Amino acid sequence: MDSQQKNLHSSEMPAVCRVCDARHGGVCATLTPAQLFELNRHSTRRKVDAGNELIGQGESVSHYSNILSGVIKLSKMMADGRQQIVGLQFAPDFLGRPHLCESTMTAEAATETEICSFPRSLIERMANETPGLERKLHTQSLKELDEAREWMLTLGRKTAQEKVASFLYMIATHIDPDHGEQNTFDLPLSRADIADFLGLTIETVSRQMTKLRKDGVILVENNRHVTVPCLDRLSAAAGND
């Protein structure tokens, strides 16, 4: 019975959604098949190359998106060009600030990214009709708030060494490892982006990476590929006790 229900369920679902990761953990997980069909009718999937801007600071927002793969960086810029990355978003996060039409930041693809976009108004309406969706969006906002506050501690009180280690630790625990054994991954951000995230300069980031490497806390190949032999040592370098 249960399996029959499931089959019925999946056959009622748009084909693209059936194989889409956002069904698991993303906002779509809260929608009924009928809603999925409606959303699907107005949604577009696309690939975005690294470095491309999705939303500009101060622009009005007409679309929200699900992140299907890749990493998005959210950043704020001052009039004189100083920049600060204020958040990173990974699949299957929801991209967009509910209940507000003008963006207060820039959203840019940090890596090659795949997104599924739909009209703002449609999501707003569905959120009103579907408590589960509103709740899901709320939950993600709270997660982002927790992360933002964690970074406030990092930005305000940690040393350059601890900042870089904290960043690596966050990436190591957010990216699915290539192997189960050792923790190894590609950095989704350039040194310049890491600097903008940590409130440092490129040079300082580089020096601290070198130091962590010489101390044996991390291994680095080709600048972007990092291996963490012992996550606890990295955590300690990050100042987490």
Next chain:
Amino acid sequence: MDSQQKNLHSSEMPAVCRVCDARHGGVCATLTPAQLFELNRHSTRRKVDAGNELIGQGESVSHYSNILSGVIKLSKMMADGRQQIVGLQFAPDFLGRPHLCESTMTAEAATETEICSFPRSLIERMANETPGLERKLHTQSLKELDEAREWMLTLGRKTAQEKVASFLYMIATHIDPDHGEQNTFDLPLSRADIADFLGLTIETVSRQMTKLRKDGVILVENNRHVTVPCLDRLSAAAGND
């Protein structure tokens, strides 16, 4: 008819709620009279002196609160004692992290504060039953997220001078001014708290306050009382263009 409805409404409301500020703008504004009665039956109002801790980092949370007056500071502390204030909350904000039972920070009264507390479970249940309440909590989370990200920019990229000016500007625009004419107010935080908020030391905060005073951007009496003759000049000193 409308006024009759209103009278009926207010007569059905708990007496304490009728004169309570949280009815305007607070979460209670979304509740029905019946819900207000139920909430009221399980709620306690109390005064908290400046410096008293409401929730400790790592503690499990059994109660949420409305802030009726005063200022609450939310802070995180590292194992070695370094501290960062990650948020300030003013009346009629809601105090508590929905959908999570363990607090990741300390909540402490910055000034004398009046709060109205109720059991966590009751709010969670009402949020499930009342889309408007869930929505209201969501809205506040988003506001806090916007503020947190604004502060990430301040912490990561602004100079000490700009940080102090940004703080004063934020307070000036959040506190109701004593007079309509000039912008004058009491600082809700000590120099030590301001330092913990801005990721600076007490001495640096003091020096920057002195500089802003000598530059005529602010007037200071008795350390705590500040007057801002021209809000635009303060805004400029804060680096907002």
Next chain:
DNA sequence: TTCCCAATTTGATCGACGTCAAAGTTCTCG
């Protein structure tokens, strides 16, 4: 492969902010 350009690293120097110390101010409470 080889060249070229961008990204990263490394080095030398500087300055903003932290640290340490002491003096001054404001608040509290008897």
Next chain:
DNA sequence: CGAGAACTTTGACGTCGATCAAATTGGGAA
């Protein structure tokens, strides 16, 4: 009103991370 404590300001000096400059590495195109 006065004494003591807590908070704030001011000064001298040190340090971490920024700045400026140059060398090195890596990746993509011909």
